[in-house]
Amino acid sequence: MLNEYKTVTPYLKKYWYSYVSGLLFLFLTNAGQLMIPQVLRKSVDAIYLGDFSDSFILRNTLFILGLAVLVAVGRFFWRFFIQGASRRIEAALRLRLFDHLLLLGHNFFSSHKTGDIMTRATNDLNHVRMATGMALIAFADGLFMSLAILIILFRQNSMLAGLTILPLPIITFIILFFGKMLGPLFRKVQNRFSALSGHVQESLSGIRVIKAFNREDYFAGEFEKKNDDYKDANMSLVKIWGLYFPIISFLSGVSTVLLLVFGGQAVIAGSFSPGDFTAFLSYLGMLVWPLLGAGFTVNMIQRGGASLKRINEILDSEPLIRNAGEPIDRIRSSEIIVENLTYTHPGADKPVLEDISFNLKEGEILGILGRTGSGKSTLLNLLTRQYDPPEWSILLDGVDIRMYEINALRRYFGVVPQENFLFSTTIEENISFGIPGADHQAVQAAAQLSTIDRDVEAFPRKWETEVGERGVTLSGGQKQRVAISRALILDPPVLVFDDALSAVDTETESKILKHLLQERAGKTSIVVSHRISTLQYADKVIVLEKGKIVESGTPAELIIHEGIYSDIARLQNFSAPEEM
Numbered sequence: 001m002l003n004e005y006k007t008v009t010p011y012l013k014k015y016w017y018s019y020v021s022g023l024l025f026l027f028l029t030n031a032g033q034l035m036i037p038q039v040l041r042k043s044v045d046a047i048y049l050g051d052f053s054d055s056f057i058l059r060n061t062l063f064i065l066g067l068a069v070l071v072a073v074g075r076f077f078w079r080f081f082i083q084g085a086s087r088r089i090e091a092a093l094r095l096r097l098f099d100h101l102l103l104l105g106h107n108f109f110s111s112h113k114t115g116d117i118m119t120r121a122t123n124d125l126n127h128v129r130m131a132t133g134m135a136l137i138a139f140a141d142g143l144f145m146s147l148a149i150l151i152i153l154f155r156q157n158s159m160l161a162g163l164t165i166l167p168l169p170i171i172t173f174i175i176l177f178f179g180k181m182l183g184p185l186f187r188k189v190q191n192r193f194s195a196l197s198g199h200v201q202e203s204l205s206g207i208r209v210i211k212a213f214n215r216e217d218y219f220a221g222e223f224e225k226k227n228d229d230y231k232d233a234n235m236s237l238v239k240i241w242g243l244y245f246p247i248i249s250f251l252s253g254v255s256t257v258l259l260l261v262f263g264g265q266a267v268i269a270g271s272f273s274p275g276d277f278t279a280f281l282s283y284l285g286m287l288v289w290p291l292l293g294a295g296f297t298v299n300m301i302q303r304g305g306a307s308l309k310r311i312n313e314i315l316d317s318e319p320l321i322r323n324a325g326e327p328i329d330r331i332r333s334s335e336i337i338v339e340n341l342t343y344t345h346p347g348a349d350k351p352v353l354e355d356i357s358f359n360l361k362e363g364e365i366l367g368i369l370g371r372t373g374s375g376k377s378t379l380l381n382l383l384t385r386q387y388d389p390p391e392w393s394i395l396l397d398g399v400d401i402r403m404y405e406i407n408a409l410r411r412y413f414g415v416v417p418q419e420n421f422l423f424s425t426t427i428e429e430n431i432s433f434g435i436p437g438a439d440h441q442a443v444q445a446a447a448q449l450s451t452i453d454r455d456v457e458a459f460p461r462k463w464e465t466e467v468g469e470r471g472v473t474l475s476g477g478q479k480q481r482v483a484i485s486r487a488l489i490l491d492p493p494v495l496v497f498d499d500a501l502s503a504v505d506t507e508t509e510s511k512i513l514k515h516l517l518q519e520r521a522g523k524t525s526i527v528v529s530h531r532i533s534t535l536q537y538a539d540k541v542i543v544l545e546k547g548k549i550v551e552s553g554t555p556a557e558l559i560i561h562e563g564i565y566s567d568i569a570r571l572q573n574f575s576a577p578e579e580m
Contacts, residue, residue, distance in 0.1 A: 004305045004308040004309045004312060005131075005304075005305065005308060007093070007308055007311070007312055007315065008089060008093065008128065008132055008308070011088075011089040011092055011093065011132075012089070012132065015085040015088060015089065018081045018082065018084060018085035019081070019082060019085055019136070021077070021081045022077070022078045022079075022080075022081030022082035022085070022137075023078070023082075023140055025074045025075075025077040025078040025081065026074070026078040026082075026137065026140060026141055026144075027144060028070070028074045029070070029071050029074030029075050029078060030141065030144055030145055030148065032067045032068075032070040032071040032074065033067075033071055033145075033286065034145075034148055034149070034152070034286075035067055036064060036067055036282070037278070037279040037282035037283055037286075038279060039060050039063055039064055039067070040064075040275070040278055040279060040282060041273075041275035041276060041278060041279035042060070042275060043056075043057070043060050043275070044273075044274050044275035044278045045273050045274065045275030045276075046275075048273070048274045048275065078137065082133055082136060082137055083133045083134070083137075085132070085133070086129045086130075086132040086133030086134075087129065087133075089128075089129065089132050090125050090126070090128060090129035090132075093125060093128060093311070094121060094125050096315070097120070097121055097125075097311060097314060097315065098121065100314065100315055100317075101117065101314065103319045104314075104317055104319050105319055105320050105321050105386065105387075106381075106386060106387065107320055107346055108317055108319075112314075113194075113198035113201070113202070114198070114201050114202075114205075115194065115196075115197035115198030115199065115200060115201035115202065116194040116195070116197065116198050117314070118197060118201065119190075119193055119194040119197045119198075120194070120307075120310050120311055120314060123190070123193060123197075123307075124190060124307035124308075124310050124311055125307070125311065127190075127300070127303045127304050127306070127307040128304050128307050128308055128311070130300045130303070130304060131300050131301055131303065131304025131305070131307075131308075132304070134296070134300055135296070135297050135300035135301050135304065138293040138294070138296040138297045138300070139293070139294075139297045141289075141290070141293055142289070142290035142291070142293035142294050142297065143290070145286065145287070145289065145290045145293075146287060146290035146291075149283045149286060149287050149290075150165070150287075152283060153165070153280065153283055153284075156276060156279070156280060157266070157272065157276070157280070160259070160262055160263055160266060160272070160280070163258055163262050164255045164258045164259045164262070164263075164280075164284060165255060165287075166255075166258070167251040167252075167254045167255055167258075168251065168255065168287075168291070170251060171247075171248060171251060171291050171294070174244070174247060174248075181240055182237070182240065182241065182298065182299065182302045182303075185233070185236055185237040185240065186237065186302050186303045186305075186306040186307075187306040187309070187310075188233045188236070188237075189230070189233045189234055189237055190306055190307060190310060191310075192226070192229050192230040192233040193230055194310075195226050195229070195230075196223075196226045196227060196229075196230045199219075199222060199223055199226050200223070203219050203223070208472075241299065244295050245292065245295070248288070248291050248292055248295065249288075251291075252284070252287070252288045252291065255284055255287075256281070256284060256285075259277075259280060259281060259284060263277050263280060263281075264277075320346075320388060321385055321386075321387075321388050321406065322406075323405055323406055324402060324403050327403065327404060327405035327406075327408075328399065328403055328404050328405065328408070329404075329405040329408045330408065331396060331397060331404060331408060331409065331412045331493070332397050333362050333397075333493050333524075334362055334396065334397035334398070335359055335360060335361040335362055335397075336359065336360040336383070336394070336395070336396055336494070336524070337359045337360075337394070337395040337396075337398075338356055338357055338358050338359070338393065338394050338395075339357050339392070339393060339394075339395065340355055340356075340357055340393060341353055341355070341356040341357070341379075341382070341389060341390070341393040341394060342354050342355055342356070342390065342393075343378065343382060343387065343389060343390065343393075345378075345387075351547060352375045352378050352547050353375045353378055353379060353382075353547045353548075354547045354548050355548065355549075356379065356547075356548070356549055357549070358540075358542055358549070358552065360524060360526070360540075361524075362522075362524055363521075363522045363523060363524060364524060364525075364539040364540065365524075365525045365526075365527060365537060365538045365539050365540075366524075366525070366526045366527070366538060366539070366540055366541075366542070367527050367528075367529070367534075367535035367538030367540070367541035367542070367555070368526065368527070368528045368529075368541070368542055368543075368544065369528075369529065369530070369532075369535060369541060369542075369543045369544070369564070369565060369568070370543060370544030370545060370564075371545065371564075374544040374545055374546060374547065375544050375546075375547040376498070376499075376528045376544055377418055377498055377528070379544075380415070380496055380498050380526070380528065382394060383401070383413065383496070383526075384409065384410055384413045384415060384496070385401060385402070385406060385409055385410070388402070389401070389402070396409075396412075411490075411492070412492065412493050412494060413492055413493075413494045413495075413496055414434075414487040414488070414490045414491075414492030414494070414495045414496065415487060415496045415498065416480075416483050416484050416486075416487045416495075416496065416497050416498060416500035417483070417498050417500075418498040418499050418500070418528075420479045420480050420482075420483040420500075421483075422467050422474070422479055422482060422483070423467075424466070424467065424468060424469045425466065425467070426463065426464050426465060426466055426467070427452075427456055427459075427463055427464075427465050427467060427482060428440070428443050428463040428464065430467060430482055430486060431443045431446055431447060431482060431485045431486050431489060432486075432489060433486050434486060434487075434489065434490045435489060435490065438489060440463070442489055443463070443485075443489065445489075446485040446486075446488040446489035447481075447485045448515070449484075449485070449488050449512070449515045449516065449519055450481040450482070450484040450485045450488065450512055450515075451481060451508055451511050451512055451515070452478060452481035452482055452484075452485055455478055455481075467479075467482070475503075476503035477503040477504040477505070477508070479503070480500055480501065480502070480503045480504060481504065481508075481512075483500065484497075484500055484512065488516075488519075493523065493524060494523075494524045494525070494526065495516075495520060495523070495524070495525045495526070496525075496526045496528075497525070497526065497527045497528060497529070498528045499528050499529055499530065501513075501529060501531070501534055502529070502530065502531075506531075506533060509531070509533065509534060510533070513534065513537055517537060530568070531572065532555075532559075532565070532568055532569045532572050533572070535555055536555050537555075538554075538555055539554065540552065540553065540554055541553065541554070541555055541558055541565065543558070543563065543564050543565050545564060550563070550564065551563045551564060551565055
């Protein structure tokens with residue numbers, strides 16, 4: 001358990017002054033609370049003996065009011081300092097978690113559901129905040145108050161104090177017993193909550209598919225199962241945790257009964273004054289909170305530890321792709337050489353690419369054709385180091401791409417991915433995503449190249465049109481063209497199209513390609529497509545089959561050569577490349 005809390009140790013050290021200040025105000029508050037029973041003791045004894053005056057009563061009343069103000073002010077400041085520090089720790093840890101998530105690669109996100117990650121970044125961090133805030137308060141407050149009250153009780157009447165606190169040691173064993181049981185139960189609750197959140201996130205993301213296939217009942221049933229699992233895990237926790245407070249209340253009640261029996265006899269015998277009895281009863285009542293506070297501490301520490309363990313699982317995940325010791329941060333425009341590239345996904349038995357070799361000179365257009373699963377997207381991901389290629393298998397300017405600084409390498413390539421993701425903001429902001437604050441003329445120029453500008457002008461809000469989550473308000477072709485504009489505005493040395501024209505009609509495709517040829521004359525491009533009409537403008541084409549290059553050459557050479565390229569051309573009724 002303590003091992004998990006090493007994650008927050010640096011933050012606790014950073015905000016030590018807040019914790020020290022908060023604890024000082026907490027002890028000041030406790031001192032005020034401990035003085036009130038003493039004032040009551042003197043007042044009750046004076047009234048019992050008839051030895052009091054109006055000024056005595058007024059003075060004691062004002063004194064109690066003053067103590068109440070002191071307690072209120074103290075409570076405000078210990079909350080301000082300690083809970084403020086825990087909030088800052090929560091914010092810093094959430095920022096650290098998010099920054100780390102941005103460093104992790106495809107392998108991590110392919111094995112962790114979005115809903116589970118979101119739960120760890122929200123719900124789990126709330127429990128960490130409680131553990132670094134209220135848990136510390138409950139522990140310090142309980143320890144100080146219990147020790148102070150016991151000292152006062154034993155100084156007041158050691159025999160009566162010893163009799164009345166007899167049930168209290170049992171509570172120590174109860175706390176230890178419950179503490180061992182609660183940890184695994186808290187982890188189970190958090191895991192069930194992650195599963196529930198993941199199901200909800202996935203269902204809402206795929207709501208269109210669910211409705212299209214009329215699967216609402218199935219997903220509602222799955223939600224009910226996961227909801228019941230979460231409820232059952234919580235009920236298992238509640239059944240154990242729910243016993244704690246009644247037991248504490250019962251034991252404190254036994255202490256009160258013992259005081260009534262033995263303290264009452266002492267008052268009757270005259271060895272114990274009514275004021276002493278009143279103060280003693282007040283202190284016993286105040287002793288209940290430290291006992292409950294111990295339970296709160298165990299609860300929050302266990303829950304925080306379980307949550308930190310889940311957060312540490314992410315923080316301990318190492319990004320597979322890292323910069324070299326002294327990375328090169330500038331890339332000169334030059335040819336791309338791929339030599340004997342063989343790549344196997346981590347955990348896979350067979351390579352997805354095998355013995356791939358080709359070179360792409362500056363200013364050339366490379367076309368890539370292949371059936372689904374032939375390794376086209378994997379090759380592009382290796383070029384941009386989304387996956388890490390073997391050493392010296394991909395060279396840029398004669399240098400292994402692993403030697404370049406990752407961000408510099410990825411800026412060198414402008415990628416239009418196969419799956420077009422748009423952010424839930426305006427069309428203009430989506431296009432200018434790679435260049436925040438880009439002027440409107442640059443956005444329009446990029447939009448004209450992709451021909452999306454004609455669609456935008458027809459929208460009621462034009463460039464300020466909100467595209468919705470993942471671009472839900474746009475058609476597939478419109479989303480593709482916005483994504484193309486987003487890459488074109490960067491004017492990258494190498495433009496990569498991963499089947500980026502599949503959702504547009506052939507007429508629009510032809511316009512886009514002709515615009516690109518004119519705008520990017522002399523610049524390198526890599527185009528992956530299933531359409532021969534898209535590849536007709538390439539300087540060279542490679543055809544992938546089961547991870548290997550089975551054909552390569554110019555479009556004119558491949559179309560007259562019997563093979564996959566010519567077969568697909570015939571199926572698409574494409575006979576010869578057009579004139580540029």
